[in-house]
Amino acid sequence: MSIVKLARPEIQALHAYNAAEQVDDTIRLNANESPRRSTVGSFRRPLNRYPEVRPQRLQQALAERFGCQFDQLLVTRGSSEAIDLVIRTFCRAGVDSVLVTAPSFSMYRHYAEVQGANLIEVRSMPEQDFAIDVDAILAASDDTTRLIFICSPNNPTGTTLPRPELERLLQARGDASAIVVDEAYVEFGDHESTTALLDRYENLLVLRTLSKALGFAGARCGAVAGPASVVAMLSAVQAPYALATPVVECVEDALQDDQLELARETVAEIVAERERLAAALANYDFVQKVWPSDANFLLVRMVDALRVMRHCEDNKVLLRHFGGDLDDCIRISVGTPDENNRLLQALDTLRDRENG
Ligand SMILES: Cc1ncc(COP(=O)(O)O)c(C=O)c1O
Known part of the structure; x- marks a missing residue:
């Protein structure tokens, strides 16, 4: 059974925006555009024209890259927009709920709040390296739980x-909830993308991004993959012409073989640096724990996390602190070898000051 029926009734009934036709080699007097081509930038497509309503070639290229069919994918402005679209599509304000695990990425909560959806928070298991607790998720879900991130x-x-465990969750919730798997960091681990499961589970949505492993955070491009019927609904909710011409062209270039090879090399370097950094961090007295990571960052528990943060900041190295359950932790993004050395030098001076 399809999860289309879980969407807000008005979204199920919504028609896609009826955009002006865009046909090559025609005189276009149908979209109130300027007839003059701009001389700004050096884009392949004219900026005086609207971009495609949905960038077809890019959609095909990203579907191939992420391992799904063309009609199973919607290109979005970063995966952030996909999170927003999914929540707006499925959740009635004050009625439906979004389930999130904690700690996790804060934008799920943010967009749930924007939509007025209820929030169910399920804590992961700190004593098991923050493993996600599928039993607790199932126990906390009810028939208002439209989305589980x-x-x-x-x-x-x-x-x-x-x-x-993911399949246990997909099977247990069936057509009662969409399970939204956010794979922003999947390229940095050894696990296959869950897009491989799309043909088996009608309740699976997968979020991907070009902001991390591909190195194009500034282009704002991501995607949501899922059943074609759900993707069509999300597309109807998304703004027409969402992906700007410069972004489309930049990402088309980013998906060329030479760029992909560079991205693969960068990922390999980041993974190697992550392990070097993890080993080096473990040697400081004020570091209590470095969690294993499948991503491009490390979570580290410190004796006085805020003091370490401030010291690094004084040395022009910015780290991330979250508070709450992670009050004694810092998240460190893995940089270039030089940047990581700068961090370690800053920590050395802190250690020397303490010992000296
Ligand atoms: C887990 C996760 N999902 C999504 C995003 C948003 O990424 P994007 O740049 O694609 O909007 C981030 C960004 O940090 C993230 O950490």
Whole structure:
């Protein structure tokens, strides 16, 4: 059974925006555009024209890259927009709920609040390296739970939900909830993308991004993959012409073989640096724990996390602190070898000051 029926009734009934036709080699007097081509930038497509309503070639290229069919994918402005679209499509304000694990990426909560959806928070298991607790998720879900966000690898803990556990969740919720797997960091671990499961589970949505492993955070491009019927609904909710011409062209270039090879090399370097950094961090007296990570960051528990943060900031190295359950932790994004050395030098001066 399809999860289309879980969507807000008005969205199920919504028609896609009826955009002006865009046909090559025609005189276009149908979209109130300027007839003059701009001389700004050096884009392949004219900026005086609207971009395609949905960028077809890019959609095909990303579907191939992420391992799904063309009609199973919607290109979005970063995966952030996909989170927003999914919540707006499925959740009635004050009625439906979004289930999130904690700690996790804060934008799920943010967009749930924007939509007025109720929030169910299920804590992961700190004593098991913040493993996601599928039993607790199932116990906390009810018939208002439209969406369950699973960030895997999880930000900020770096944990991946094992495939059998994910499938247990998909099967147990069936057509009662959409399971939204956010794979922003999947390229940094050894686990296959869950898009491989799309043909088996009608309640699976997968979020991907070009902001992390591909290195194009500034382009704002991501995607949501899922059943074609659900993707069509999400597309009807998304703004027409959402992806700007410069972004489309930049991402088309980013998906060329030479750029992909560079991105693969960068990922390999980041993974190697992550392990070097993890080993080096473990040597400081004020570091209590470095969690294993499948992502491009490390979560580290410190004796006085805020003091370490401030010291690094004084040395022009910015780290991330979250508070709450992670009050004694810092998240460190893995940089270039030089940047990581700068961090370690800053920590050395802190250690020397303490010992000296
Ligand atoms: C887990 C997770 N999902 C999504 C995003 C948003 O990424 P994007 O740049 O694609 O909007 C981030 C960004 O940090 C993230 O950590």
